[in-house]
Amino acid sequence: MNTVLLGGTGFIGIALGRALxxxxxxxxxxxxxxxxxxxxxxxxxxxxxxLIQWDGKDGAVLASILEGTHCNVLINLLGHNIAAGRWTQKQKKLIVESRVKAGQAVMDAFRRMQHLPQVLVQASAIGYYGTENPPTDPLLATEQAPPGKGFLADTSVRWEASTVDAEEMGIRRVVIRTGMVMGQKGGALSKFVTPFRLFAGGPLGSGKQEISWIHIDDEVRAILHLIDNSALHGAFNLTAPEPVTMNEFCNRLGTALNRPSWLPAPAWLLELLLGEMASELITGGRRVHPDRLLDSGFDFLFPTLGQAFADLFLPHE
Structure with a gap:
């Protein structure tokens, strides 16, 4: 199988590249x-x-790469890190354009090609469903839920739409709406671990907001599962079936690290320091459930937070 991996140097991309x-x-x-x-x-x-030279925008060059490698599977994970800095107007523009322009380049490449890939894996995020602060909706957001409101929701909608025309070209397209990916060598978890190891850990914001997460191994396994099963297409939530509150997340993390969870960071302070980014990424949340992934026969290695933390932090024999 010949696979072209856009965004192969990121946290998910490296783990996925290793598995491929x-x-x-x-x-x-x-x-x-x-x-x-x-x-x-x-x-x-x-x-x-x-490794092949490409600027992330030129569809003609990408078409040449795809044709030259006889690409069967194209995986598009490209997108500027949403947590790289405070969401200034410049930063927000970079977040959106890095995603949309990559998708547009993919479609430009497809239109130039004679032999198209069989599968396109298009990245997205559970930000598609919006966030709530404080949480008021007791229902789990499945793939059938409509898009929410806010910057992340609007960005995710545009991100997904950037490659939707691939379906009309006969390419099987799967969209991966990924939650908070947890692993030892990157991702959001490392930002929590450091203060806990320094005995300064605790919940962020009210503690009532929901965290919909997934272990990095299950993230990679789910993507491979979607590639392997030719009947699967459309949007899939890549989150474990057990979302948790921020309070529960931090209590379990403290237990796993043998550290107290005692020093909360109030929402007003986070929003003062980080602005809109805090309200959408930290103090708000949404309960998301992987209905379609489970219905497709996928089995999680780490369906619960306890199992995930045991794998990530407890010594292995």
Missing amino acids: ISRGHSVVIPSRNPEKTKFRLPEEISGSVS
Whole structure:
């Protein structure tokens, strides 16, 4: 299987690239700076993937890459980190354009090609459903729920729409609405772990907001599951079936790290420091459930937070 992985140097991309290589896939990662990227990737990946120059916007060049590699599967994870800094107007524009322009480049490439990939995996996020602060909706958001309101919801809608025309071209498209991905070497979890290890951990905001999360191993396994099953298409929530409140998350994290969860950060302070970013990423939340993923026969290795933390923090024999 020949796979082109856009966004292969990010937290999810590296883990996914490793899994694809272990399955015998030929993996190509387009990059603005292949030489620099090679040294950023783990050794077991950098020596096994092909790095090709691409600016992230030029559809003609991407078409040449896809045709030249006989691409069967295109995975589009491109998008500027939403937590990279305070959401100024400049930062918000970068977040949106990095996603939408990548999708537009993919569609431009497809229109130029004679031999199209069979599968397109299009990244998205559970921000699609919006956030609530304080939470008032007791219902779990499934894939049937409409988009919510706010910057993340609007961005996710545009992100998904950027490649929707691929379906009319006969390409099987799956959209992965990913929650908070938890792993040891990146992602949001590391931002919680550091203060806990320093005995300064505690819930952020009211503590009542919901966290819909997924272990990095299940994230990768779910993507591979969606690629492998030719009957699956459309949107899938990539979250564990057990969303938790911020209070519960921090209490369990403290237990796993043998640290107290005693120092809350009030919502007003977070919003003063981070503005709109705090209200959408930290002090608000949404209960999301992976209905379609479970219905498709996917089995989670880590369906509960306790199981995930045990894998990530307890010593393995």
